[in-house]
Every structure is written in C-alpha cells, then in structure tokens.
Amino acid sequence: MSGGPLVPGFNEFDRPKRGFPSWAGFFIAAVVAIAAFLLIWGFAAGSGPFSSLGLVTEELQPSGYRPTVDTDVIQVNAAPPQSGICPDQTLDVAVSESPSEIGLALTLSGPRSSSCQGNAQSESIWIDVLLNEPLGDRTIVRTSDGQQVLRTR
Numbered sequence: 001m002s003g004g005p006l007v008p009g010f011n012e013f014d015r016p017k018r019g020f021p022s023w024a025g026f027f028i029a030a031v032v033a034i035a036a037f038l039l040i041w042g043f044a045a046g047s048g049p050f051s052s053l054g055l056v057t058e059e060l061q062p063s064g065y066r067p068t069v070d071t072d073v074i075q076v077n078a079a080p081p082q083s084g085i086c087p088d089q090t091l092d093v094a095v096s097e098s099p100s101e102i103g104l105a106l107t108l109s110g111p112r113s114s115s116c117q118g119n120a121q122s123e124s125i126w127i128d129v130l131l132n133e134p135l136g137d138r139t140i141v142r143t144s145d146g147q148q149v150l151r152t153r
Helices: 022-045
Strands: 055-060 062-067 073-078 090-097 101-111 125-130 139-142
Touching: 062 139, 073 101, 090 125
Parallel strands: 101 139
Antiparallel strands: 055 101, 062 073, 073 125, 090 101
C-alpha cells in the first residue's frame, strides 16, 4: 500500500478552506470607494451628506439693535466682512432667550468653492430677528463674548 491519496490530485483529508468569501473583498472595496466619493463630493461642492466640510463660516459681531413696530421683532446691526456678502452665502442668527437677557450670534456661511467677489459697498447691514417673547426691558448680549449690544437709532 502506498501512503498517498486514493484518488490522484485529491486529498481526502483536506478540510474546507476558511476565511473571507470571494465576494467580501469586492464589497469592502465598493464601500471604501463610495465613502471616498461622498467625502470628496462634500468637500469640493459644499453639498451632500458631508456638506459641512465644503463650507466656510465666519462669525459677524452685532454692533447695535433697534426695536421695530412689532414688539416680537428687533433689527440687529452688523458689519459685513471686507470681502462682502455673496448671493450663495447664508446669514444665520442664533438667538438664546432668558427672562433677563437675549443672546445673539450671527454666522455667515458659504461654499468653499465660491468664486463670487462679494458686494462690499455697505458699511453695515440690518437683520430682522424674531423673538419668542417681546423685548421689554431685557438686555441684548453677544453670545461670543458676553458684551452688551447697545440700542442705536
């Protein structure tokens, strides 16, 4: 008797091979390629699921306020950036209210890939801010540094 296999080319004592299935490598490569595409898309275009990667934000400092006819609305004055404000940029106002004060934060954000030169003709802009409660005698402060924003005419 020989010590080799019964059938040439076949080892009857070999067990099945274990490890990743053949399709697992393709699946992992596809997931990595899609994630890289979405990351690059969000960074370059400023849109999609990773849009915050493609945005440039700049904080504006409120310099004054004035009440309006409506007691729940005030107008806040801020100086635009030196480059101006482009049509594809958005101005967000974050308001935090308490019984004694109102906190304001102004943020200008736009896509990183913007080629707009802006419009720097105005020295200040007025933004309408809707309050939950009437202004009354509450003080208005900047959220960034806690400084009081004074009333202007």
